[in-house]
Amino acid sequence: MAQVTGPFFAEGAVDTPYWWDAAEPRAAPSTALPASSEVVIVGAGFTGLNAALTLAKAGKQVTVLDAEAPGWGASSRNGGMLGPGWATFDTAMAYGPEKARAIVGESFLALQHVKDVVEREAIACDLAVVGYFRGAMTPRLYEAMGRQLDRIRKVMPCDAYLVPRAEQHGEIGTDLYHGGLAIPGYAGLHPARYVAGLAEAAHRAGAQLFGGARVTAIAPDAGGFTVSVGRQRIAAKQLLVATNGYTGSLLPFLQRRIIPIRSALIATAPLPPEVMDRLMPKRRMLAGSQRVVTYYRPSPDGTRVLFGGRVLKVNGENVARANAGHLRKQMLQVFPELERTPLTHYWHGQTGFTFDKLPHLGEREGIFYACGYNGTGIARASWFGHKIAQRMLGSVEKPSAYEDLPFRSRPLYYGKPWFLPLAVQFYEMLDRWEQR
Ligand SMILES: Cc1cc2nc3c(=O)[nH]c(=O)nc-3n(C[C@H](O)[C@H](O)[C@H](O)COP(=O)(O)OP(=O)(O)OC[C@H]3O[C@@H](n4cnc5c(N)ncnc54)[C@H](O)[C@@H]3O)c2cc1C
Numbered sequence: 001m002a003q004v005t006g007p008f009f010a011e012g013a014v015d016t017p018y019w020w021d022a023a024e025p026r027a028a029p030s031t032a033l034p035a036s037s038e039v040v041i042v043g044a045g046f047t048g049l050n051a052a053l054t055l056a057k058a059g060k061q062v063t064v065l066d067a068e069a070p071g072w073g074a075s076s077r078n079g080g081m082l083g084p085g086w087a088t089f090d091t092a093m094a095y096g097p098e099k100a101r102a103i104v105g106e107s108f109l110a111l112q113h114v115k116d117v118v119e120r121e122a123i124a125c126d127l128a129v130v131g132y133f134r135g136a137m138t139p140r141l142y143e144a145m146g147r148q149l150d151r152i153r154k155v156m157p158c159d160a161y162l163v164p165r166a167e168q169h170g171e172i173g174t175d176l177y178h179g180g181l182a183i184p185g186y187a188g189l190h191p192a193r194y195v196a197g198l199a200e201a202a203h204r205a206g207a208q209l210f211g212g213a214r215v216t217a218i219a220p221d222a223g224g225f226t227v228s229v230g231r232q233r234i235a236a237k238q239l240l241v242a243t244n245g246y247t248g249s250l251l252p253f254l255q256r257r258i259i260p261i262r263s264a265l266i267a268t269a270p271l272p273p274e275v276m277d278r279l280m281p282k283r284r285m286l287a288g289s290q291r292v293v294t295y296y297r298p299s300p301d302g303t304r305v306l307f308g309g310r311v312l313k314v315n316g317e318n319v320a321r322a323n324a325g326h327l328r329k330q331m332l333q334v335f336p337e338l339e340r341t342p343l344t345h346y347w348h349g350q351t352g353f354t355f356d357k358l359p360h361l362g363e364r365e366g367i368f369y370a371c372g373y374n375g376t377g378i379a380r381a382s383w384f385g386h387k388i389a390q391r392m393l394g395s396v397e398k399p400s401a402y403e404d405l406p407f408r409s410r411p412l413y414y415g416k417p418w419f420l421p422l423a424v425q426f427y428e429m430l431d432r433w434e435q436r
Helices: 046-057 086-095 097-120 139-155 165-170 191-204 273-279 319-334 378-392 420-435
Strands: 009-014 036-042 062-065 132-135 161-163 180-183 208-210 217-221 224-229 232-241 259-268 285-288 295-298 305-310 343-353 360-364 367-371
Touching: 036 046, 036 224, 046 062, 046 097, 046 191, 046 367, 046 378, 086 097, 086 139, 097 139, 097 191, 097 378, 139 161, 139 180, 161 165, 191 208, 217 232, 232 378, 259 319, 305 319, 319 343, 360 378, 367 378
Parallel strands: 009 343, 036 062, 036 232, 062 208, 132 285, 232 367
Antiparallel strands: 132 180, 161 180, 217 224, 224 232, 259 305, 259 343, 285 295, 295 305, 360 367
16 A cells, blocks of 8 residues: 555545455465365456355365455455446347347346345445436437437336436436436445455355465366466366456466456545535436546445546556546536545556457356456456356356357457557547537
């Protein structure tokens, strides 16, 4: 953790997730790695830990390895917003109405899966169904939201609804938007507490978890795979790679298909209850309709605004100050009255995007994978972890609707998204053009 300074930071502000104040990911006390394991899982986020839980409960000997600490990746850094996947509807329609129904329908199963795991494992993570509101930046975008609802309703029932500008203050205390879209089934949770609870549950079920265990090589052998952690070797019968936005060169197949994109958040200092009541009257999960997305919410205790979006700077000097300043500017567009409220936290993490904007799970040359949640991975990663584990168990349960989707790369893409700055600039230009 490092302190961050700047005109808009509070005294003692830090560059670690607000969530880590309550649940900082920690590596389990180190014990020796096993020489063999029925299953090895690389990556201990929502994907890897949900898989570990399902596999361990089915009686498998499971070893989970994380380069840092269990939960250290996107899973303890995200916005904590999870809900039905209406946003994937148009993308899924490329495969026809039946597939779109199956894919969107599966998002409800994913959400229910998280609720079930949280309840069954008694994970105290502030999970609450509070609903969601996405504000339209222009009247045309508001109309486009209505047209999307019409398209969805031709294919399947949908309980999302439009909120006109005149009624917007019931959802959010801003005049920035021209009305918006409300989704009642959306939920919020404390992601770091959720992932810590998953790690404990997987451990209780018998899985062995290791932090500081970066997998450096994977080699097939007669009995399955040899997994190298530096000089140490683990013989594994089955292997799951669950590294998503932190996927490196370990598995070139995935590296060529995952686009790592950084996203960041800021947290404000605590605000008076009457201000929070005015800004976020329903304590909803919130977002703007820009292509370069902004997402925000109250902290689970209802005292702070947590605001997320894209980063300006990836490395170099003053990354935290530059990115926090950019996010703060966007937050002030929504809530100008926060001008004098200092920030206490800035942090970022890596998301895993895909070229077809859909997540994928499957098996390649005997190695299982689940990844590519395109920035919406709390429910999907949890569900995919569970589903890929079922597949590894040879379970006869219904396969995921995503399992037969082609998972493609693009020519000249080898894991470094050189096109990203240009793409972001282009989308921001379109956003500005629409809002002119
Ligand atoms: C800032 C931010 C905000 C987000 N907001 C939301 C949100 O509000 N709602 C939502 O649904 N989703 C959100 N997401 C996305 C969501 O957090 C991710 O999709 C999800 O956490 C992915 O989980 P995972 O387990 O697949 O990957 P991760 O949690 O990223 O875990 C991957 C792990 O792999 C480990 N690893 C990598 N390489 C190796 C190796 N060689 N050996 C061992 N370990 C390795 C890493 O250390 C890491 O811990 C957000 C993401 C970010 C970054």
